[in-house]
Amino acid sequence: MSDWVRNIKSNQPGKSPTWEDGMTTAPHRVSPPVEVGVMNAAEWKAAVQRALAELKLTYEQLAEQARTRDFSSVEAMKLWVAIGGKRPGE
Numbered sequence: 001m002s003d004w005v006r007n008i009k010s011n012q013p014g015k016s017p018t019w020e021d022g023m024t025t026a027p028h029r030v031s032p033p034v035e036v037g038v039m040n041a042a043e044w045k046a047a048v049q050r051a052l053a054e055l056k057l058t059y060e061q062l063a064e065q066a067r068t069r070d071f072s073s074v075e076a077m078k079l080w081v082a083i084g085g086k087r088p089g090e
Contacts, residue, residue, distance in 0.1 A: 048088040051079050059087050
């Protein structure tokens with residue numbers, strides 16, 4: 001049994017646990033490191049075009065979905081957010 005549980009169980013009935021009783025905040029979680037890649041303009045353009053092709057959309061279709069806020073998929077919405085509305089090649 002953990003010290004926290006033991007401390008709570010030893011507490012007086014009907015008394016809420018306190019910091020002194022061993023109450024803690026939520027467990028501390030450490031996120032794994034995030035790897036960030038830097039692309040030049042040509043690499044960015046190719047990545048956006050590849051993503052559009054995978055979604056079977058043109059930039060114009062994706063922009064219209066964004067304008068109407070009616071995306072064909074979560075992936076389409078994520079692509080729009082990722083590219084920030086910037087047309088490939090601009």
